[in-house]
Amino acid sequence: MFYQVERGITMKEGRIYNFNPGPAALPLPVLEEVQKDLLNYKGEGISILEMSHRSKTFDGIIKDAERLLKEIMDIPQNYKVLFMQGGATLQFAAVPLNLIGEGQFAEYVNTGSWSKKAIQEAQKLGKKVNVVASSEDESFSYIPGDIKVSPNAAYLHITSNNTIFGTQFQQFPETGDVALIADMSSDIACRKIDVSKFALIYAGAQKNMGPSGVTVVIIREDLLEKSPDNIPTMTSYKIIGGKDSLYNTPPTFAVYIVKLVLEWMKAQGGLEKIEQINRQKAGLIYDALDQSSFYRGTARPDSRSLMNVTFRLPSEELEKKFVAEALENGMLGLKGHRSVGGIRASIYNAVPMEAVEKLVDFMKKFEKANS
Ligand SMILES: Cc1ncc(COP(=O)(O)O)c(C=O)c1O
Incomplete structure (x- = not known):
């Protein structure tokens, strides 16, 4: 199954934005090297x-x-x-x-x-x-x-x-x-x-x-x-x-x-650079959560993860709709773990900034359309 998404630096061959919790996104250059x-x-x-x-x-x-x-x-x-x-x-x-x-x-x-x-x-x-x-x-x-x-x-x-x-x-x-x-x-x-x-x-x-x-x-x-x-x-x-x-x-x-x-x-510039990017990526989503009364982050702010961002919507129905519409927009893997429900965006090292920007943009549009 392939989803049509715009082509960016990391988007090729019909690939989509992967927020899976694991196995999870691998860097595209790594996959290309393996293929070669x-x-x-x-x-x-x-x-x-x-x-x-x-x-x-x-x-x-x-x-x-x-x-x-x-x-x-x-x-x-x-x-x-x-x-x-x-x-x-x-x-x-x-x-x-x-x-x-x-x-x-x-x-x-x-x-x-x-x-x-x-x-x-x-x-x-x-x-x-x-x-x-x-x-x-x-x-x-x-x-x-x-x-x-x-x-x-x-x-x-x-x-x-x-x-x-x-x-x-x-x-x-x-x-x-x-x-x-x-x-x-x-x-x-x-x-x-x-x-x-x-x-x-x-x-x-x-x-x-x-x-x-x-x-x-x-x-x-x-x-x-x-x-x-x-x-x-x-x-x-x-x-x-x-x-x-x-x-x-x-x-x-x-x-x-x-x-x-x-x-x-x-x-990429080693851990220092990777950490910096990870903090920016996570920050984008947490800021979006903090600015919204529609989304509710589940982790206490002093304990928030850089890797798995978990949040809830006003109802389970809306959460289902969020996951389905995100997929239609080329974003996979956002369903929370089956034991807790909700939404989880796993943003490991190999998930590019543009994926996170796209998710945040989608979150804002979804909130507008559904609140
Ligand atoms: C923190 C943590 N520990 C352990 C495991 C289990 O790992 P494995 O499937 O490699 O046994 C997972 C799997 O998601 C995990 O997230």
Whole structure:
């Protein structure tokens, strides 16, 4: 199905503006590069899809991906980047399996559905977990402040961006010597952060990093030693890290695309520039919400996400109409998560400014026509 939209810098081949929450928009130059090299990768006579993960070429690609991520996120030397499988959901199990030892416990902040799933997975594995802060009392519309962690906890786990509720940590908790662990699936590399504050960061790639099928794990090297020997191989940071993510066949094509996305990010001017654009993009939509009595943002202003902007209209009927008319106007993926309803605009790094401008323009016209 193709929608007729005007052609702009990023609009080609009948492509439309993609506000999907994940898998999500990829930079057009990345897709074009993939297309160009798909049949015959750099003159090797075979596709990257057909290439051994033990080949020199793929080894170069996975090493480049790690090097570029370290460069772009300014990751200190004593960290390793792992490319794992099983999505962020497998990390919900891998983190407690690797890092909560005999007789230990971990602490979690509950800021929405994904935090809850992380907590439940740890509990399912028989691990002791304390929830030290939660925003469930107000439908997860904010990020709790003043988070205190027990000094003897194995770690504190947070979800840095809550994809469904449109909230994001603006400052990270101070945890002293306790390892801070973050699920950054929906906001990795959207802004500058101090990686040295974290012991481990993980993210399913399919929002800001590339396609689904690969999960990026940034881990401080001293943690690798903690993995017990009796956990499943594919969850063991020690094993996967010890083999530079090549213990078994990694998702080669996904890693290749992550590398291309990172090259694209570097060409954009790196994280500083990307953050600046992300703040402008999100600002345009939040300003439109704040100036309107028709739309109502669902996240508390001090907790608003740069990546997922969530809002309501006066009725569910109007929300349905909004989503349908937006699609007719070449904007896809604006329906809120099925568990909460409403509207959600996911504006990850690869969503261009012009898409956001078009959305804001549409919001204004829709309000006029329906209020
Ligand atoms: C914050 C967050 N964590 C975890 C997940 C689950 O990721 P995956 O599907 O890669 O397991 C998602 C998916 O949308 C997410 O947004």
